[in-house]
Amino acid sequence: MEELLADAGEMADAPSNIFSMFNNADIKFPEIKDENGEEVQITHGRYIRLLESTDRRVRQEAFQGFYAAYRSFKNTLAASFSSNVKQEVFFAKARKYPSTLAMALDGGNIPVEVYTNLIAAVHDHMDLMYRYVELRKKLLGIKELHMYDLYTPLVTDVHMEVPFEEAKKIVAKGLEPLGEEYHGILEEGFHNRWIDVYENENKRSGAYSWGAYGTHPYVLLNYNNTLDNVFTLAHEMGHAIHSYYSDHVQPYIYAGYKIFVAEVASTCNEALLIDYMLKNTEDKKEKAYLINHFLDKFKGTLFRQTMFAEFEMITHRMVEEGESLTAENLCKIYHDLNVLYFGKNVIIDPEIDMEWARIPHFYTAFYVYQYATGYSAAIALSRRILKEGKPAVEDYVHFLSGGSSDYPIELLKGAGVDMSTKEPVNQALSLFSELLDQMESILE
Ligand SMILES: [Zn+2]
Structure with missing residues (x-):
């Protein structure tokens, strides 16, 4: 049986391969005029920047042009999406899983309730998104x-120059609630060249933390003196120190941590940092900028990824129940979800109905929910650390030291966050609510 399933593997990869060829190589997007009236071709790389434009015409044309390209292939894309779901159903049936969802979560031993509770908890608080x-x-x-007004920045950049030396001090202050030992490791990293700080010729862009078992972690930054970069420093040091603890405590085989918990340590650091910065900033514009930074993360991580997760759940269920997926019903399901998540006060432009067709992650079924659960867990942990201090920090360090020595849900339980309940998501959303209150009062 396994031999036959293995032989079917390459065929089963076909939908994903076809989509990735289409999306990365074949699809062509139209040209639009940018802010200066110059012709610019929409590409995957430029799309988000165009959508963030402060010129409404630019973001509208980018939005319309981008989705028109997908719409002209809507039946092809529906066929590839649907075939991918069908291959999932085939393997789930062969391995006698009750559903494709149960199959996807089994690898990390994640109970299906974690998934359904996430969706239910977000549904309970949809009013926050409407606010x-x-x-x-x-x-x-x-x-x-309109849908093309959702990415343009609400608060224009606060031109606050933060030199790297200053950033290290701010991050160290912000992470003080994590205790002396954590602080010591942070300083060790700062003083022993763990970090490649500045942009350089031929250096890759972005930021990440990496390393090998037996050495200290390394962090790559492209530090550019912005406030955003300060958060990136806290974020990447979160990953680095997670690896540091796990590598020190675990044998090689259990040192690497799983995707489900990978973003917890990094996001927890960001949450602690913003708490510190909000408490120590009087400047209203800077406060608004900081809060906006977080509100956008909530929107993009907690709400948007949960909406994706719900779309996956609905469409997989349909195929499991013998229904077929067509361009028409995929667009309708996606449209209705947008109405639910954004509410009646947003114009759900028809172009957005095609968004499902362009999300590469949908070809790795039931993956994106982990962004939302990881985010929620991190926020819940940061609240506990701020409120309870030492005992919470001890549990948290134990979690950081856990690597993959236990299942992710169990490791998080040890730190005081039970992802099989709605509680952590509720806690994260209550912070979202507080930040909304603060933003509204600053702007009054
Ligand atoms: Zn990260």
């Missing part, structure tokens, strides 16, 4: 909020 879009509409000063 956020109201605020966005007000701040942008527009009568109608």
Whole structure:
């Protein structure tokens, strides 16, 4: 049986391969005029930047042009999406899983409730998202909020120059609640050249933490003196120190941590840092900038990824129940989800109905929910650390030291966060609510 399933493996990869050829090589997007009136071709790389434009015409044309390209292949894309779901169903049946969802979660021994509770908890708090879009509409000063108005920054960059030396001090201060030992490791990293700090010729962009068992972690940054970069430093040091603890405590085989918990340590650091910075900033504009930074993360990580997760759950269930997926019903399901997640005060432009067709992660089924659960766990942990201090920190360090020595849910339970309940998601959303309150009061 396993031999036959293995032989079917390459065929089963076909939908994903076809989509990736289409999406990376064949699809062509139209040209639009940018802010300066110059012709610019939409590409995957440019799309988000165009959508963030402060010129509404630019983001509208980018949005329309981008989705028009996908729409002209809607039946092809529906066929490849649907075939991918079918191959999942085939393997789930062959291995006697009750569903494709159960199969996907089994690898990390994640109970299905973790997935369904996430969706249910977000549903319970949809009013918060509606409040956020109201605020966005007000701040942008527009009568109608369209789907192409969701990414343009609400608070224009606070031009605060933060030299790297200063950033290290701010991060160290912000992470003080994690105790002396953590602080010591942070300083060790700062003083022993763990970090490649500045942009350089032929250096890759972005930021990440990497390393090998038996050495200290390394961090790559492209530090550019912005406030955003300060958060990146806290984020990457979160990954680095997670690896540091796990490598020190675990044998090689259990040292690497799983995707489900990978973003917890990094996000927890960001949450601690923003708490510190908000408490130590009087400047209203800077405060608004900081809060906005976090509100956008909530929108993009907790709400958006949960909406994706729900789309995956609905479409897989349909195929499991013998229904077929067509361009029409995929667009309808996606449209209805957008109505639910953004509410009646946003114009759900018809172009967005095609968004499902361009998400590469949908070809790794039931993956993206981990962004939302990881985020929630991190926020819940940061609240506990701020509230309870020492005992919470001890549990947290134990979690950081756990690597993959236990299942992710168990490791998190040890740190005081039970992802099989709605509680951590509720806690994260209550922070979202607090930040909305603060933002509304600053702007009054
Ligand atoms: Zn990260």
